[in-house]
Amino acid sequence: MMKKYDxxxxxxxxxxATFAYEATKRGKKCLVIDRRNHIGGNVYCENVEGINVxxxxxHIFHTSDKEIWDYVNQFAEFNRYTNSPIANFHGEIYNLPFNMNTFNRLWGVLTPQEAQDKINEQxxxxxxxEPKNLEEQAISLVGTDIYEKLIKGYTEKQWGRKASELPAFIIKRLPVRFNYDNNYFNDKYQGIPEGGYNVIIDKMLEGIEVRLETDFFENRSEWEESTLKIVFTGMIDEYYNYQFGKLEYRSLKFENELLNLDNYQGNAVVNYTDSDTPYTRIIEHKHFEFGTQDKTLITKEYPSEWKPGDEPYYPVNNKQNNELFQNYKKLAEQEDRVLFGGRLADYKYYDMHNVISQALQLVEKEFSNI
Incomplete structure (x- = not known):
């Protein structure tokens, strides 16, 4: 029987989007479907008062892989934005990642040796x-002062659990720099696409059939019958009808506020690391693109436990969930008409360059004979 789509x-x-773009380039007929009312998944940007929100x-794109950097640059021009978040602890401002600016603000130290001595002393x-939990792991890496002011409150809000109840492996290492470099990432390439991430997704999906507000599971048999293969980027446990149980995620709630100011906090990202502030951070979007608009839009992020109907953002990669995922992964490996990929299908948090790289690897494998 002739299938409508490849x-x-x-x-x-x-x-x-990356897979669809590459498959279409190779002469394959693709259909992209999405539950949401827009394309782009979590990198989608909404334009408000000229600000790409x-x-x-x-989402800050960063990579040391020149091939991936060149790949995304074919779709958009990237600006020179450098991720330099700051931490607000009860009104005290600290630089992230932990560096000499942070240590000077904490202890008044002036030299890298003084900072190292202070951390080692604590x-x-x-x-x-032998650290038994996240709290002990963090203290064993950076001492008590940094842990109490810049890690504990933020982490407990992010995960909804006490740091002493979280597994140590969540923080295998912490970036500590004994210089004055405020650049959060060590990668060679970094920036924000001018005009927002929609520019990239729009170009990738140009000329490809897309259906929005379309739930795969509502007409699953129909989709399966109309295509040779399915590329599934959703939740892998949902694909298998949660037959082994539900994987856990952390979700986020966003509270946006358009302000009649040209500058609210002077930085794109400010983390609130105390436990009293209910949100983890405030994003001021215009700073991602060095905006000069008369107004500004800020977003407060509130982490929450995921439940059906919420967006799943962060997999809870503890021992129990990882073992559960392996059961689903074994099923996925037996499929010959379904390809899985991305953050939700792999139950793993990926940076954007990892996602694109993974998609391109799948393309290479899938079309190696063409």
Whole structure:
């Protein structure tokens, strides 16, 4: 029986859009479907008063992979934005990642050696030999002062659990710099696409059939019958009808406010690291593109436990969930007509360059004989 499509791609985020673009280039007929009313997944931007608002939280593209950097630059011009978030602890301002600016503000130290000595002193005082949880892991890496002011409150809000109840492996290492470099990332390439991420997704999906507000699961059999293969970028446990149980996620709620100011906080991202402030950070979107608009739009991020109907953002990669995921992964590996990929299908948090790289690897594997 002749199929209508070669590939139906479920999800129009970076993974789905990259695969659809590459498959179409190779002469394949693709259909992209998405539950939402827009393309782009979590990198979607909404234009408000001339400001490109990162609808689903801050997205800063960064990579050391020149091939991936060149790949995305074919779709958009990138600006020179450098991610330099700051932390607000009860009105005290600190630089992130932890560097000499942070240490000077904390302890008044002036040299890298003084900072190292202070951290080592606190690590020794803690007498933690084998960290049993995130709290002990963090203290054993950076000492008590940094942990109490810049890690504890933020982490507990982010995960909805006490740091002493979180597994140590969540913080395998913490970036500590003994210089005055405020650049959060170490990658060679970094920036924001001029005009927002929609520019990239729009070009990737140009000329490809897209259906929005379309739920794969509502007409699953129909989609399966009309295509040779499916590329699934959604939740892998949902694909298998939660037969082994539901994987856990953390979700986010966003509170936007358009202000009649030209500058609210002077930085794109400010983390609130105390436990009393209910949100984890405030994003001021115009700073991503060095905006000069008369108004500004800020977003407060409130982490929450995921429940059906919410957007799943962060997989809770503890031992229990990772073991559960392996059951689903074994099923996925047995499929011959379904290809899985992306953050939700792999139950793993990916940066954007990882998602694109993974999609291109799948393309290479899928079309190696063409």
């Amino acid at each position: 590939y139906i791609i479920v999800g129009s985020g970076l993974f789905g 990162h609808t689903y939280g801050a 690590r020794l005082e803690s007498n933690i030999k």
